[in-house]
Amino acid sequence: MSTTHLTHRIRFMVAAVSAAALSLFMLPAVSAQGTMTQTATSTHRDTRTWHVQVGEETAHQAIQGMAFLPGTVWINAGDRITWTANAGEIHTVTFLAKGQPLKPFDPFDPKQLRPRGGSHYDGESYYNSGIMSNAEAPLFPAWRTYTLTFDETGTFTYWCLVHGTMMKGVVHVRPAGTDYPFSQEQYDRRSARHAHRIFADGLRLWVATALQARNRTSYLGADDGVAMVMRFIRPVARIHVGQTVTWRNVGMAAPHTVTFGPERANIFAPYGDPSHFSGGQLNSGIVEPGGSFTVRFTKAGTYPYICALHDNLGMMGKVIVTGE
Ligand SMILES: [Cu+2]
Structure with a gap:
């Protein structure tokens, strides 16, 4: 969300794009290792503290999971x-x-x-x-x-307000002294397997979407309601003056934006004129699943852009426009 350090952004973007390309061919790393090494449970006056992870992500944060792990305790x-x-x-x-109501x-x-x-x-x-994130500069x-x-x-159900019905957890609280059906270590082992399944699903989605993307049709990530790809799929477009680029959101749950130039305070609303863009500030506003955003470029140049919701996870791209 920071509006400064544009050159840093561009350098980071190049790194992020190549990292994204690389990770297409690598098995995603589990970032859940931190919890695996945590003490399984800690006792305190005959009561225990249990640990639940909020979300999960691959290296470079490209694939995010919409799940509490374990989902039921x-x-x-x-x-x-x-x-x-x-x-x-x-x-x-x-x-x-x-x-x-939710x-x-x-x-x-x-x-x-x-x-x-x-x-x-x-x-x-x-x-x-309140909002939870492990990122340095979340929204x-x-x-x-x-x-x-x-x-x-x-039995108590809880939700992630950001992801709504897609992301739910359940806590069963039984009388003190009841035998526990699972240990923290058992939950953690299951959670690690579950996270790997989510990452594998995300990778499949990413590849399937990349096969549909074209030079002038980019995709605002991809998600199946649990696995989310936090990248522009086909993040670099090369076009001529007067041509358009369209970004499509074919996901099920995740909203995104297409945002050029320094961000304004409210990135949730559109600003700028996408029918004649020649630089400066332009924002799609929130593009929900099923939505799209088209921009006509009227001047040669290189136009970096971000998803203002997910740029801190590396969701960035650029349009390179050359003369007619
Ligand atoms: Cu996004």
């Missing part, structure tokens, strides 16, 4: 869960109040963006982690961890 009354941001993509851990993410609502509720879950009120101020103690027994 069985704990006992008095235990705590610590959720840890495990990805650059933003997520939340949110328990809705009784009867409260609504589309509102990037201007402080109740969604910031922590709410105490540290002991009461089983019926609104509790929110919003972000938290690394979130911890709740569960005193009430019952």
Whole structure:
């Protein structure tokens, strides 16, 4: 989201694009290793602290997973869960109040963006982690961890407000002293396997989408609702003055933008004229799944662009325009 250091951006973009090309041919690395080496559980007055990862990502953050891992945990009354941001993509851990509907993410609502509720879950009120991310410069101020103690027994569902129904977790809280069905180590082993499946799905999506991309038709990443490719697929277009480039979002869940020039404060709304672009500031606004954005270039030059939601994950491209 930083608006300065354009040359740094361009250099980074070149690195990101070649990294993206490379990673097409490599098995993605698991970035979940951090949790694997964590102590499985820690005891404290006969209660335990359990660990859940929020999101997952490959090296260079190109493929992101929309999943809490483990997605379901069985704990006992008095235990705590610590959720840890495990990805650059933003997520939340949110328990809705009784009867409260899950609504589309509102990037201007402080109740969604910031922590709410105490540290002991009461089983019926609104509790929110605030935005969580492990990235250096995410779109919003972000938290690394979130911890709740569960005193009430019952089955409780929570959501990521950013990814809505696509990203859900469940906590089963049973009476104190109940035998645990799984250890933290068992959860972690399953989570690592699950993360690898998500990355493999992302890689397949990336390749399938790349085969459809053309010089003047780029894709705003790709996602299947769980695996998300955070790259422009065909990120470099070479065209002549007067020609157009179209970006399509064929994903299921992830929104993106196509943004040229220094970003304005509100990147969620479109600005600039895409029918006659010759440099400066131009923004598609949010391009939802199913949407597209077309720009006609009226002057020769090189035009770097970013996805303003995901540039910190390396989502950037450029259009090279030469004379007629
Ligand atoms: Cu994006």
